[in-house]
Amino acid sequence: MIRGFRGATTVMENEEKQIIDATAAMLDEIVTKNAILPEDVVQVLISATPDITKTFPAKAMRVFRDDWTYVPVMCMQELDIEGGLAKCIRVMLTARTDLSQKEIHHVYQQQAIKLRPDLKEEHQ
Template sequence: MIRGFRGATTVADNEENQIIEATAAMLDEMVVKNSIEPDDVVQVLISATPDLTKTFPAKAMRVFRDDWTYVPVMCMQELAIEGGLPKCIRVMLTARTDLAQQEIHHVYHEQAITLRPDLKEEHQ
């Protein structure tokens, strides 16, 4: 079955290293906690808020995961919504898995935890 795995994180500053490191940490946790293998990934969609301009967050996959060379990844800009969470990177990873919907571990780091308070217990 194909399922969606969600993740989000924030950075303090619009700096390339922060964007790459925060994205990599989020993706690594998503992959490890959900036992995701590169060959099972259908696609990875990564969005960033308009205030993040120093690098593509998808670069994190290429820098920290050599085995993900052929995984299709696309970056896009998040909607600029008034009152939205600033300096935020979001991920929608779709992959083949045997996990049931309620078994999927969605990953929210830093200020992005506020996006899904209903999943807060997963982070404790």
């Protein structure tokens, strides 16, 4: 079965190291908590709000784990919605898994926890 694994995080500043570190931390938690292997990944789509301009958050894919070199990843700009969460990076990772939708651990870190308060218990 192919399932979607969601995540989001924020950075304090539009700074390359913060963007890469925050994205890598989010991806690492998604991968670890869901036992995802790189060969099971179909694709990783990463979006960032328009106020993130110093680097591609997808660059984190190449630094957080050596065995993810050939995983297809794409970056795009998130919609600029009035009142939306600033300096936010979102991910949609699709992968083959035996997990049911209810068993999937979606990851929301930093200020992005506000995006899915219904999943709060998962973050404790």
